[in-house]
Amino acid sequence: MSPLPPLSRREREVMDLVYELGNASAARIRENMADPPTYSAVRSTLRILIEKGHLVSERDGRRYLYSPRTPAVRARRSAMRHVLRTFFGGSVAGAVAMLLELREGNLTQEDQARITEMIEQAAREGR
Structure with a gap:
């Protein structure tokens, strides 16, 4: 298995929160960030983390829940x-x-x- 691409500081913060929270929505992740960017910026970071292979998402009603790909x-x-x-x-x-x-x-x-x-x-x- 090839290593996953490295993370920026913001991406690492989001990943740490996803591990801490378990399945989490973008809004919940943003609520728990120390110095949160805009909601759109959080969503963009989550999209990048999915593209890099660090996260997976699943639809839960009108929102998406994000969880780590790696246990x-x-x-x-x-x-x-x-x-x-x-x-x-x-x-x-x-x-x-x-x-x-x-x-x-x-x-x-x-x-x-x-x-x-x-x-x-x-x-x-x-x-």
Whole structure:
């Protein structure tokens, strides 16, 4: 499968919102944008994203609903690979250390146990 064309800043913002909202109309996407352009500009961006292969649309009455062509899990994996290469030189340990340093939420005992189990399983599998 060939890679999809790259996204502009505005296209990335729209894609992030579509992933966050799930199926979303142009109006709903626009409502959730930090500094929304005109409704026509949002519709134009959505059309471009369909042409680039990032989105699909389906008719829902008088409006269209837009959803990502790539499943969220695959998009997350791709985004994380990009972050690892770009900001951590491919170091998983560096990325995990940064996440722990951020502490944007308390790490519960359940979270700690789950993370420990994932590390142990990866070690057993030689990853």
